[in-house]
Amino acid sequence: MKWNKEELGAYSPNDIEMSWYDFWEKNGYFHQDADKSKKPFSIVMPPPNVTGQLHMGHALDNTLQDILVRFKRMEGYNVAWIPGTDHAGIATQVKVEQQLAKEEGKTRYDIGREEFLKRVWAWKEKYGSRIEKQVRRLGSSCDWSRKRFTMDPVCARAVREVFCTLYEKGLIYQGQRITNWCPHCNTALSDIEVDHSDVQGSLWYVKYPVVGEDDYIMIATTRPETIMGDTAVAVNPEDDRMKKYVGKKVIVPLVNREVEVIADDYVDIGFGTGAVKITPAHDPNDFAMGERHHLESIMIMNLDGTMNDKAGAKYDGMTREECRKAVVADLQELGLLDHIEPLTHSVGHCSRCKTIVEPFSTKQWFVKMGPLTKAAIDAVAEGKTRFIPERFSKTYNHWMENVHDWCISRQLWWGHQIPAWYCDDCGEISVSREDITECQHCHSKHIHRDPDVLDTWFSSALWPFSTMGWPEKTEDIQQFFPTSVMVTGYDIIFFWVARMMFMTCEFMKEIPFHDVFIHGLVRDSQGRKMSKSLGNGIDPLGVCEQYGADALRFTLVTGNTPGNDMRFYMERVEANRNFANKIWNASKFVIMNLKDYDPGFKPSADDLTLADRWILTSFNDTVSQVTANLDKFELGDAADEVYDFIWNSYCDWYIELAKQRLYKSDDQRSKQTVQYVLVYVLTHTLEMLHPFMPFVTEHLWQHLPHEGESIIVAPWPQPRADLEFTADAAIMNVIMEAIKGIRNMRAESNVPMGKKAPVIMVPSDEGMAQTLRKYESYFHTLAFADKVTLLAPDAAKPENAVVTVVPGIEVYLQLKDLIDVEKETARVKKEQDKLQKEIDRLSKKLSNPGFLGKAPAAVVEKEKAKLADYTDKMASLTKRMEDLAKL
Template sequence: MKWNKESLGTYSPNDIEMKWYDFWEQNGYFHQDADPSRKPFSIVMPPPNVTGQLHMGHALDNTLQDILVRFKRMEGYNVAWIPGTDHAGIATQVKVEQQLAKEEGKTRYDIGREEFLKRVWAWKEQYGNRIEQQVRRLGSSCDWSRKRFTMDDICARAVREVFVSLYEKGLIYQGQRITNWCPHCHTALSDIEVDHSDVQGHLWYVKYPVVGEDDYIMIATTRPETIMGDTAVAVNPEDERMKKFIGKKVVIPLVNREVEVIADDYVDIGFGTGAVKITPAHDPNDFEMGQRHNLESIMIMNLDGTMNAEAGAKYEGMTREDCRKAVVADLEELGLLDHVEELNHAVGHCSRCKTTVEPFSTKQWFVKMKPLTTAALKAVADKETQFVPDRFVKTYNHWLEDVHDWCISRQLWWGHQIPAWYCDDCGETSVSRTDLTECPHCHSKHIHQDPDVLDTWFSSALWPFSTMGWPDTTEDIKQFFPTSVLVTGYDIIFFWVARMMFTTCEFMKDVPFRHVFIHGLVRDSQGRKMSKSLGNGIDPLGVCEEYGADALRFTLVTGNTPGNDMRFYMERVEANRNFANKIWNASKFVIMNLTDYDETFVPEESDLTLADRWILTSFNDTVRKVTADFDNFELGDAADAVYNFIWNSYCDWYIELAKQRLYKSEDERSKRTVQYVLVYVLTHTLEMLHPFMPFVTEHLWQHLPHEGESLIVAPWPQAQSHWDFAADAATMNTLMEAIKGIRNMRAESNVPMGKKAPVIMAPATDDMAKTLKTYESYFHTLAFADHVTLLAPGEAKPENAVVTVVPGIEVYLQLKDLIDVEKETARVHKEQEKMGKEIERLNKKLSNQGFLAKAPADVVEKEKAKLADYTEKMAALTKRLEDLAKL
């Protein structure tokens, strides 16, 4: 048996946390080789952006993963937690471009692609790995020897293999389609790279003259600057108002182009005027309509968002904003602008540079999604992959059932360059697993590679198997794939979870993970999403420095239920630091009382007191509950169970009862027994708490008698059936209820803590009388009783005493000699008068219809709750006066 017998000193998380992390990492405790003889447990870490700064979302996600990993490692599983980072195409390129402009006044085009990529790799090496150190600060016990990067050689090989394979199957194609386009970043964007926010805009009502008639169709548009690209006007075929126009032609204002009025069910009869302008090159819905009706697609903007020659000589070169003003003025001058309405509507912005996104029809690479979704949907329907909680299956299914083809090309330089080569001589396109130097079709040397790169989500969609060395069949793939669980937020089910599912089902013919453990967002104390614009973000590293990573981790998991958002309160972090300090002081007490500890002593059942039997039984119950909660992903419930056992059962009750045997007992065997129970329960409870608070538990465990080199690889505690004493535990709980009742009566009567009081008890049975007699000392120690009187059956109950009743016992406390009845009565009357005024004030406020109509619902509810609380307190004061009157 080992233990560090040095003094514990004062708890200071900054003095111990990184010390133990270094110890774990240097001793290789995070790494386990693939071992087919053991049951595997594996997780791939959702890769944070290489540009990233740790935020509370990362902290929550990593904490939940680490808790599961530490638990399974202690359970004896063959564990692999694979960390890594994402190259974050746009975000990283923007960082380096900003640095280049600031330091050298140049753009990427000034230095060329090859030199620019050298700068990006250099930036990544210098700054890109800092988030790994931040993840370490949280205590994440991932296997850094297995670390992956979405652009390292292993992942790059997997990316190319998947691209070429899908291309060969006809599931990747090149086409002219509408995509989200950032005019500032000069690239197509995925949906997740577009932030939609409400802006105050306008709805312009414009007259489109009907050719050959003295009539017009009124069009309502939010984007008059795109009028020059209109190639049709559409109405709903069921709209009685518009049927007369179908098949006729109208004149597009400003460009005098004649276009046809077409009928399409897509048009909403109830919106605007019932007629819509169709601009196939600049609106995704219009593009689809243009495909259905074979409409011309006219691009009227350049890729930087300025107007081109197709917009007309007057507008060419203008920005979108300037063009809008000019077009509105010209429409008004021509008498074609009927009226303008204000409109609040959602507009997409580039998530990186905040530029308004422009829907552009450009040539891009796409993945055909429909053929890939069948297996991904079936895997979840058949529960090969299970969502926790399962309500998120609907979210997953909805996206896959209504999915569109995925635009995977990005007009960037940083990323996986598309493995397609174009021949300048024969015009053929060749896709290859290896770099080409000549055209496979005509053998010309005049070829060039597609300059675009793949969407970042393309490489991260392969993460569960690319991280393990696929397409090779590695030992890690054979042992750890599929992974056991993915821990992630509900906000990226569409963008990442679903992509990993259909990609893995296609290439591995299996699911990527057996469970998807969904957590919510970390919100501020007011329930708002944390953001830079609100300035309400909280730096988890700052919290670690002030309160310790253990306190932060415990705050993030307690009260947290799967799939639900949580509010973050600094007061809870402080309370959890106090909890760590409580455990520290309890351990310090135990260690101070082990000077003559006999490591070989194990008590017999007959050595155990009622308190011993109760704490051992409670410990067993806690182990069983916490283990079951872990298996059900109820980590918040598990943390609460450990907290309550340590704070309430072990510290507040058992340690207090142990003191009299440690300090006053002359029975050496009794002392050995209480030492054994104190150490046994504490060491194994620290093991149970370890996944949640790894640092303080390791430090304390090392200072207590233990087996093994480190807590991180200690066996998970097991409930010992020979230490189960259900009946004794129930008896002890009854005594504890009686003691709590006495404490409450003393507190309500303002009896000073140190002042002892006589206690009279009337047991309902002979067995209870015997128990109370045997454990009378518990009442002296914990209820401040100077003497205890047990009433025999039928014996008169005391008068002028306050009473509380618990199962099997009536407990009386005579207070007349302990308090000044007259003074206490006056105090309660005064408190009652004050409480009555508050109740009257709240009743008036809540009967005021003006207040009820204007006040926010949460304010009204708070006032109602306050009234209920005060009413309850008033009833307690009334009861108190009745009790005082009896004295």
């Protein structure tokens, strides 16, 4: 039996939290070797950007993972939680480029690729560990000895192997496609790197003259600067207004190009005029239409977003904005601009530099998705991988079933450089797992490597197995793969979860994880998404400094239900810090009363009082419920169960009942029994709370009699059949209900705290009467009862008393000598008058047709809810006045 007998001071999370993390890490509690004799439980941490700063999303994600990991570790599983960081191609490159410009006034092109990459690696070494330290501050018990970086040698080898294998299978190819292009960063972007926001724009209505006729087709466009790249005009084949134009030629304004009017189902009859300009090189939908109708694709812009010579000599070199103004002016001068309408529409911006994204047709590398998705779709359909909540499997399936080929090349220098070499002599491409010096086809030495790098999501798609050393068949892969659960937000199901699924199914012939536990976003108290632009972000590290990581973690989990967004209230963090303080003070009380504690003492069943039997049975029930909820990923419900048991059952009830036996009892065995129960329940409850609040539980556990070196590796609590007293617990619950009834009557009647009152009870039968006689002391201790009188069911009921009814008992409280009836009547009357004014005001407001007609529905509902609440309160005050009248 171990026991740190140092006295507990005041609770101060900053004084204890990181010292315990250092203790766990230095003693190797986060690491377990692969052990085939144990059931595995493994998680790969969603890798934060190496440039990253911890935000509330990270805090939530890590907290949920850590709860599961600590729970399974205590259950005896062979646990591996693999942390890591993502090289974050564009984000990191932008950071270093900004630093280079600020400190030296240079661009990456000034110093060259090799030197620039040295600078990026140096930046990574200097700042890359920052987010790891921040993750530690939250208490995340991941195995840092297994940490990975998406560009470390192990992951780099996996990336090359996957690229080359897919290329050899014909599943990676080069092609000319429309991609999101950032003219400032000069690279293609993934969908997740594009932020869409509504902007105030216009619809320009432009006349396209019909060739050979005194007629024109009116088109509506939001981008007149791309007119010079038009190679068709399209209408819907079902549009009766436009059928006569199909097959005819029209003249593209400004460049006088003759193009055909085509029919395509994609055209929305109800948008604009029903006719649209088709610019295949500058719009993804137009590109698809161009492929269907074999249209020419004309790039009229340079990669930096300026116009090129194909836009026409007048516009060559202009920016997009300059060109738009010039084109509109020229159309007006030619009489081809009919009119302009204001329009609010969604426009994509680069998430890094906020430049408006340009859809460009460029030559890129693509993954052919069709052959890869079937196994990943089947894995979910067959239940091999399960989404929690299940509804998110529909989101996953919709994306998988409608996925386009994936653009994986990025025009960056930081990242996994594409392992493809071009021959300057024969023109062939060589793809290789190792760097090469000659063409694989003609053996020419005149080769050069593709300068592009792979999309960051390519390397992170391999995360479930690359982190374990694949393509080597490592011990970790044999024990911990597939992983047990992936914890992530719903916003990256398509970007990451889906990619991990199809890559893993392809290369491991196995699912990457059994469960996908989806959580929502952490929003501010008004329900808004946290963002820099709104200035409503909350720094989790600042919250940890002010209230402690335990309080933050408990707030994040108790405010969370799987798959749903949560609102973050600082008041709840403060309340959970108070909860930690409540546990601290309860532990302090127990420790102060263990001076003559005998660790070897074990009470018999006969030694246990009704209160002992009740708390032990309640503890058993709580363990069962918490375990079941954790197994179902209902982490918030599990936390609520622990909270309710500690605060209400243990602290507010059992400790109060234990005091009399600790302080006043001359019976040593009775004292030893209550000490045993206090310690047994508290130490195991701390173990049950540990996954949620790891720091305070470790500290208090160490100060109580316990077995083992650390709570982090203590066995998970189990219900004990020998400490299960269901019938006794039921009796105690009835007594508690009666005591609660008395407390409520005292509170409603404003009986001063500590002033004792006579209590009269009418049990329903003799069995209940015997129970009440036996445990009368509980009413004196917990209900401030002066005298307890029992009446037979047929006896005359007390007069001038307030009454409450609980199962099997009528409880009367005589108040005449406890309160100033006249003063209390006056107080209640004053409350009634004040409340009536509010009821009258709201009733008048809600009967006003003007208010009901103009006010938003939410406002009306809020006022109705207020009226209902005030009406309920008035009913309570009326009942109170009736009770006072009886006194």
